[in-house]
Amino acid sequence: xxxxxxxxxxxxxxxxxxxxxxxxxxxxxxxxxxxxxxxxxxxxxxxxxxxxxxxxxxxxxxxxxxxxxxxxxxxxxxxxxxxxxxxxxxxxxxxxxxxxxxxxxxxxxxxxxxxxxxxxxxxxxxxxxxxxxxxxxxxxxxxxxxxxxxxxxxxxxxxxxxxxxxxxxxxxxxxxxxxxxxxxxxxxxxxxxxxxxxxxxxxxxxxxxxxxxxxxxxxxxxxxxxxxxxxxxxxxxxxxxxxxxxxxxxxxxxxxxxxxxxxxxxxxxxxxxxxxxxxxxx
Amino acid sequence: xxxxxxxxxxxxxxxxxxxxxxxxxxxxxxxxxxxxxxxxxxxxxxxxxxxxxxxxxxxxxxxxxxxxxxxxxxxxxxxxxxxxxxxxxxxxxxxxxxxxxxxxxxxxxxxxxxxxxxxxxxxxxxxxxxxxxxxxxxxxxxxxxxxxxxxxxxxxxxxxxxxxxxxxxxxxxxxxxxxxxxxxxxxxxxxxxxxxxxxxxxxxxxxxxxxxxxxxxxxxxxxxxxxxxxxxxxxxxxxxxxxxxxxxxxxxxxxxxxxxxxxxxxxxxxxxxxxxxxxxxxxxxxxxxxxxxxxxxxxxxxxxxxxxxxxxxxxxxxxxxxxxxxxxxxxxxxxxxxxxxxxxxxxxxxxxxxxxxxxxxxxxxxxxxxxxxxxxxxxx
Numbered sequence: 176x177x178x179x180x181x182x183x184x185x186x187x188x189x190x191x192x193x194x195x196x197x198x199x200x201x202x203x204x205x206x207x208x209x210x211x212x213x214x215x216x217x218x219x220x221x222x223x224x225x226x227x228x229x230x231x232x233x234x235x236x237x238x239x240x241x242x243x244x245x246x247x248x249x250x251x252x253x254x255x256x257x258x259x260x261x262x263x264x265x266x267x268x269x270x271x272x273x274x275x276x277x278x279x280x281x282x283x284x285x286x287x288x289x290x291x292x293x294x295x296x297x298x299x300x301x302x303x304x305x306x307x308x309x310x311x312x313x314x315x316x317x318x319x320x321x322x323x324x325x326x327x328x329x330x331x332x333x334x335x336x337x338x339x340x341x342x343x344x345x346x347x348x349x350x351x352x353x354x355x356x357x358x359x360x361x362x363x364x365x366x367x368x369x370x371x372x373x374x375x376x377x378x379x380x381x382x383x384x385x386x387x388x389x390x391x392x393x394x395x396x397x398x399x400x401x402x403x404x405x406x407x408x409x410x411x412x413x414x415x416x417x418x419x420x421x422x423x424x425x426x427x428x429x430x431x432x433x434x435x436x437x438x439x440x441x442x443x444x445x446x447x448x449x450x451x452x453x454x455x456x457x
Numbered sequence: 458x459x460x461x462x463x464x465x466x467x468x469x470x471x472x473x474x475x476x477x478x479x480x481x482x483x484x485x486x487x488x489x490x491x492x493x494x495x496x497x498x499x500x501x502x503x504x505x506x507x508x509x510x511x512x513x514x515x516x517x518x519x520x521x522x523x524x525x526x527x528x529x530x531x532x533x534x535x536x537x538x539x540x541x542x543x544x545x546x547x548x549x550x551x552x553x554x555x556x557x558x559x560x561x562x563x564x565x566x567x568x569x570x571x572x573x574x575x576x577x578x579x580x581x582x583x584x585x586x587x588x589x590x591x592x593x594x595x596x597x598x599x600x601x602x603x604x605x606x607x608x609x610x611x612x613x614x615x616x617x618x619x620x621x622x623x624x625x626x627x628x629x630x631x632x633x634x635x636x637x638x639x640x641x642x643x644x645x646x647x648x649x650x651x652x653x654x655x656x657x658x659x660x661x662x663x664x665x666x667x668x669x670x671x672x673x674x675x676x677x678x679x680x681x682x683x684x685x686x687x688x689x690x691x692x693x694x695x696x697x698x699x700x701x702x703x704x705x706x707x708x709x710x711x712x713x714x715x716x717x718x719x720x721x722x723x724x725x726x727x728x729x730x731x732x733x734x735x736x737x738x739x740x741x742x743x744x745x746x747x748x749x750x751x752x753x754x755x756x757x758x759x760x761x762x763x764x765x766x767x768x769x770x771x772x773x774x775x776x777x778x779x780x781x782x783x784x785x786x787x788x789x790x791x792x793x794x795x796x797x798x799x800x801x802x803x804x805x806x807x808x809x810x811x812x813x814x815x816x817x818x819x820x821x822x823x824x825x826x827x828x829x830x831x832x833x834x835x836x837x
């Protein structure tokens with residue numbers, strides 16, 4: 176159950192990568208740091224201002240989502256069309272800035288986020304399951320359903336799919352492509368914030384929470400970079416692999432299991448489980 | 458505008474463009490050799506600049522010339538450092554042999570990473586090297602017999618052919634010598650067929666392949682060469698810091714190396730050195746700024762009245778004394794360079810040169826980069 180829940184978090188962060196990658200072909204190395212910001216914003220509202228958990232949750236999603244959109248409109252739009260390397264460096268730099276911002280604003284201590292379902296357990300078929308993990312899994316399932324419905328059934332969602340498949344054609348069809356990209360950044364940042372808030376009660380909040388993003392890379396690559404169901408399946412697989420390698424393999428393997436899987440996947444099947452192979456036209 | 462006319466093939470093959478350039482480099486060398494007399498207090502910091510210079514040259518070969526961006530070079534540095542210390546202190550080999558073995562071992566590790574790298578391009582490679590670096594860092598922590606794990610491992614001062622390099626000045630000259638060897642070697646490799654093949658791969662893999670460049674061989678060579686240089690730098694780095702611990706060789710150090718080549722200017726050896734100066738001296742600058750900036754802000758605000766001045770002084774001082782500020786400043790510099798000067802310091806310098814040599818005719822378009830949209834390159 177724990178492996179499944181942690182896997183869901185990896186899946187959600189990987190989902191954020193994949194959404195942005197599919198739409199804009201940028202790889203966002205700052206995704207994990209957006210997750211960290213989400214957790215901190217929620218913590219700030221709950222503990223500093225005494226706002227209720229659910230309101231703080233919504234505020235965190237809205238604020239971080241808005242932040243993502245502004246980031247796209249002001250910074251990242253400028254580098255579209257430049258070498259991918261420039262984007263990688265740019266997002267690494269942004270990630271470092273976010274961490275620095277968080278440590279200045281909220282301090283570099285370690286915090287715990289109180290939730291309405293903290294320290295409660297349910298017995299489920301002889302295994303006691305704490306509600307925090309249940310919340311992660313339920314939250315992930317709900318979010319995925321919502322995103323699926325949004326992308327297939329709403330006008331904006333279909334327009335987003337169109338602009339991610341072919342920017343120019345979508346532009347000719349009258350879709351405001353730039354605004355769509357900002358919206359995708361907003362959704363992706365919002366998903367990261369949700370992952371952060373869900374993760375916060377299980378793990379503790381500190382400025383290095385964002386390094387979970389590195390493991391989410393493994394999830395995204397395993398699922399095939401660019402496949403949305405792949406991201407989730409990849410995340411859950413990585414979570415379970417970590418759990419079992421912690422139980423059955425020597426000490427220390429658990430921490431690097433995700434990266435070993437990542438290297439193996441890249442060496443053996445770089446397109447991942449659900450990826451498509453594209454040939455480059457000259 | 459000065460146009461060097463080359464009248465012999467030797468002139469065309471030479472390392473330097475013309476006698477004027479050679480004299481400039483000779484002057485620079487003389488300045489570097491005389492530097493210990495001028496600033497004896499900062500020698501340790503400047504030695505670090507030279508070690509970072511070797512690292513920068515190493516990453517420049519891979520990222521700047523071959524177009525393979527690695528986020529795992531701190532791991533190569535670590536492998537070199539630990540291997541050198543192991544060979545030197547546990548096995549008891551002479552210093553020169555130990556450095557050579559460390560460089561060879563690191564080159565082998567680089568080849569190992571390079572092999573799967575042949576199948577991936579662009580950002581996948583970056584992620585793979587990142588994963589490699591994280592695994593290696595864990596190995597450093599767990600393999601206690603060699604690395605002494607989290608306890609860390611002290612490093613002796615270098616003794617070469619019976620000559621002890623204990624003093625700062627001696628170590629400074631050791632670093633200078635190794636940097637010059639690295640630069641000379643790299644400059645020669647880069648103007649040989651190997652270097653041209655690397656540049657061809659960077660500019661277009663498909664074009665290079667159709668011109669007969671063996672992609673797998675040259676990419677692996679680039680990885681091995683870059684890692685080998687990094688290993689040699691690691692040996693010096695071990696002596697410089699005097700104490701090895703796994704968390705030194707973290708992802709953040711890899712990011713600093715990338716920052717170095719980006720800020721310096723991708724695709725030039727000059728850039729690697731500018732970047733090294735920048736990255737090694739920036740922490741020194743920041744710590745100096747921590748003392749001066751609050752004073753300046755306080756004096757500026759004192760125009761509004763004495764209370765405002767002291768209030769601003771305290772507020773600014775509290776802000777700049779935050780420990781988390783430094784990585785943020787690094788990040789900010791990186792972002793600003795990518796957005797406004799993607800060619801780095803060397804690019805800015807080239808632009809100045811071109812501006813003055815073609816004075817009234819300078820066009821911005823000379824340095825405009827062609828945009829490439831990935832999407833159009835992909836068949837769906």
